[in-house]
Structure formats: C-alpha cells, structure tokens
Amino acid sequence: MEAPNDRIEMKVAERHSLTPEIMEFTLEPATGSALPAFTPGAHITVETPDGAMRRYSLLNDGTAPSAYVIAVKRERNSRGGSASMHEQAQEGTALLIEAPENDFELVDSAKYILIAGGIGVTPILSMARHLSREGKPFTIVYCTRTAADTAYLDEISAFKGATVHHDEGDIDQAYDFWDLLEKPGTEHVYCCGPFGLMEEIKALTGHWPDGRVHFEEFSPVSVVRDDDVAFNVTLKSKGQTIEVPADRSILEALRDAGVQTVSSCESGTCGTCKCALIEGEADHRDLVLMDEEKADHIMICVSRAKTGDLTIDL
Incomplete structure (x- = not known):
C-alpha cells in the first residue's frame, strides 16, 4: 500500500x-x-x-x-x-x-468534570489517564446500558471519584446530572457520547460561563434519513451515471461503483469532498458550504438530491 x-x-x-x-x-x-x-x-x-x-x-x-x-x-x-x-x-x-x-483539547484548569456515554468513553478515558498521571483532580461519570456493554469498566471504576452508571435501557433509570451541574464551579466540563446525552448536558449547563463546557461530536449531521429516496448522479467528466440508493450517500455510491474520489471526515465538516454542482437541486446537509456556494457546489459525503437527479463535475 x-x-x-x-x-x-x-x-x-x-x-x-x-x-x-x-x-x-x-x-x-x-x-x-x-x-x-x-x-x-x-x-x-x-x-x-x-x-x-x-x-x-x-x-x-x-x-x-x-x-x-x-x-x-x-x-x-x-x-x-x-x-x-x-x-x-x-x-x-x-x-x-x-x-x-484535536478539536477537543484539554484546557488548563484547577479541576475537571468528565462525562462519557457508551463509545464516547474513548477521548474521556484518554483525558482521565492524563489527568491522573499529572495528579490533577477530576470527577468522571460514565453511562452505559449494561455492565456487559461497558468498555474499560474496571479502569474507569478505579479512578478516584468515578461513577459508572447502567440504565438497563430504561429512561427512568437514566443518571441524574443535576446535582453535579446545578451550580457552576471552577471546573471545565468535557462530554462525549450519544446525541441524547450531549443534548441533556447542553441543557443542564446553559447557565455555565461561555467556554467552560466542551463537547466532542463526530457525527453532527444525518447522512441518511428515513424519508430519503434513491436518485441518479451523473459524473460530467466521465459521462457515467450512478444510482444512489436511499440508504447510501453519493460518496458511498461512487465508492461502491469503483469510482475513486477524495474524502476525509465523511460527516460534512471538513470540505475535502466538495464538488461543483452542474445540474439539479441539492439537499445540503453539510456544515461547510457558505450560502453563496450552495447553488453550484455540493458535499458528496452527506448531501443528496432534493428532487430529481444531479450532475456533478467529477
């Protein structure tokens, strides 16, 4: 390779x-x-x-x-x-x-609150290991469905001040963060986990000072939605038309057809896969394009046709 x-x-x-x-x-x-x-x-x-x-x-x-x-x-x-x-x-x-x-950098603080949900534990564990080595105080809360679903359970549990909570898939058993976040202290809060957890932490920390609560989000957009439909995309330079199924992105459909193209984040945040839009109306789902670019450009990793088919300069 x-x-x-x-x-x-x-x-x-x-x-x-x-x-x-x-x-x-x-x-x-x-x-x-x-x-x-x-x-x-x-x-x-x-x-x-x-x-x-x-x-x-x-x-x-x-x-x-x-x-x-x-x-x-x-x-x-x-x-x-x-x-x-x-x-x-x-x-x-x-x-x-x-x-x-690193878009989730630890800032210097006297103490920290680390919150993880599911696989979101990975950056949180990295931070906890670092803070432990540095001898800096932190509180860590790690929420999962069951003990069997919990990666790094023993290591997280061994940290001083750690809480591991299993809700067994029952919303009524979800961890109550209010006591932890009700009164803003001097801590910086770091949170990574599923959408619902991060939305809850955002709501509970709305009264915290700006810049004190940090989130890691790898999938900020919905690449595929329940009401998506199939459409065709024509590659102008190749004269090739490819069907994009309802459950695949343009980029994935191109890859499935053996068409090589560049990409990086594949979540609509980096801009690597930007293509010129020649014909058709795009359903823009990225977080990169400026309003003035949307008439004639498309991010093929997340965006689709709004109606009909598309032709792109590829």
Missing part, C-alpha cells in the same frame, strides 16, 4: 474484544518511522478496509507514541466503516490514516 502524501501507512499490530460490539486496535507504523505526537482528546481519521473514512479517538499516551490505540464500536446500522474494521482489519492488515488532530 502506497500512502498519499497526507496519510500515514499503518498496520494492525493487535486487536482484542472489549465487549461484544467494541474492538480495540493497536496500530503501528508499517515502516517503523516515528509517529506524530498528540494530546488527550485527539483523534485520527482511518481509511477503513472498505474505503470509508472514519474518525476514532486515540487512547494511549501521545507524548512519544510508537503506536496509536483506538476502540471501534460496530454500529448496528453500519454503512461499512465500523463493520469492515471488525470483520476485515485483522492483525497484519495495512491501513492508511491521517495524522492526529
């Missing part, structure tokens, strides 16, 4: 199951070269075996890493990325990654 200039060639050195749905991977550089350092809360973008680009938080110490450690949950409605990691990324498998980035 030859890595493009902006990507690093890695191999799966180890993999082991944390829960029935979560697999931990240790990735080492294929050439033995030094890896870029990173800070707690950082992530890498991995080109998964099926070609999808997915972001995964880094778990290990990033001071002088010889490997990158990530944990991947197999999503129930996976469109390829997580399923291909579980099924095809075996020990020895080559993978391309992008260098670490």
Whole structure:
C-alpha cells in the first residue's frame, strides 16, 4: 500500500474484544518511522478496509507514541466503516490514516468534570489517564446500558471519584446530572457520547460561563434519513451515471461503483469532498458550504438530491 502524501501507512499490530460490539486496535507504523505526537482528546481519521473514512479517538499516551490505540464500536446500522474494521482489519492488515488532530483539547484548569456515554468513553478515558498521571483532580461519570456493554469498566471504576452508571435501557433509570451541574464551579466540563446525552448536558449547563463546557461530536449531521429516496448522479467528466440508493450517500455510491474520489471526515465538516454542482437541486446537509456556494457546489459525503437527479463535475 502506497500512502498519499497526507496519510500515514499503518498496520494492525493487535486487536482484542472489549465487549461484544467494541474492538480495540493497536496500530503501528508499517515502516517503523516515528509517529506524530498528540494530546488527550485527539483523534485520527482511518481509511477503513472498505474505503470509508472514519474518525476514532486515540487512547494511549501521545507524548512519544510508537503506536496509536483506538476502540471501534460496530454500529448496528453500519454503512461499512465500523463493520469492515471488525470483520476485515485483522492483525497484519495495512491501513492508511491521517495524522492526529484535536478539536477537543484539554484546557488548563484547577479541576475537571468528565462525562462519557457508551463509545464516547474513548477521548474521556484518554483525558482521565492524563489527568491522573499529572495528579490533577477530576470527577468522571460514565453511562452505559449494561455492565456487559461497558468498555474499560474496571479502569474507569478505579479512578478516584468515578461513577459508572447502567440504565438497563430504561429512561427512568437514566443518571441524574443535576446535582453535579446545578451550580457552576471552577471546573471545565468535557462530554462525549450519544446525541441524547450531549443534548441533556447542553441543557443542564446553559447557565455555565461561555467556554467552560466542551463537547466532542463526530457525527453532527444525518447522512441518511428515513424519508430519503434513491436518485441518479451523473459524473460530467466521465459521462457515467450512478444510482444512489436511499440508504447510501453519493460518496458511498461512487465508492461502491469503483469510482475513486477524495474524502476525509465523511460527516460534512471538513470540505475535502466538495464538488461543483452542474445540474439539479441539492439537499445540503453539510456544515461547510457558505450560502453563496450552495447553488453550484455540493458535499458528496452527506448531501443528496432534493428532487430529481444531479450532475456533478467529477
């Protein structure tokens, strides 16, 4: 595998199951070269075996890493990325990654509140490990459905001041954060987890000072919705028309058809996959395009046709 200039060639050195749905991977550089350092809360973008680009938080110490450690949950409605990691990324498998980035950086504070839900524990655990090494005080709350679903249960439980809560899938048993967040203190709050958890924390911290509550969101847009329908996209430069099924993005349909194109976040936030829109009306779902660009551009990782078909400059 030859890595493009902006990507690093890695191999799966180890993999082991944390829960029935979560697999931990240790990735080492294929050439033995030094890896870029990173800070707690950082992530890498991995080109998964099926070609999808997915972001995964880094778990290990990033001071002088010889490997990158990530944990991947197999999503129930996976469109390829997580399923291909579980099924095809075996020990020895080559993978391309992008260098670490951090949009969830720990700021200097006297103390911290760390809140995790499900697989959102990965950046939170990285932070907890770092703060523990530094001897800085923190409170951590980790919410999951059951003990069997809980990755890193023993390690999280061992932190001083840690709370692990299982709701058994019953909304009436959900953890009550009000006592923890009712009165703003000097802490900085870091939260990563499912949409419902993060919306709850946003609501409960609306009275906190600006800049004191931080969230990590890898999937801020709905790539596929229940009312989506199939449509055709024509690639002007190739003279090729490809059907985009109701449950696939344009980018995924192109990839399924063997058409190579560039992408990175695949969540409508980075702008890498921007294409010129030649014909048709787009249903824009990205967070990148300026209003004046929307008439003649489209982000093919998340956006679709509003009605009819599309022609793009690809």
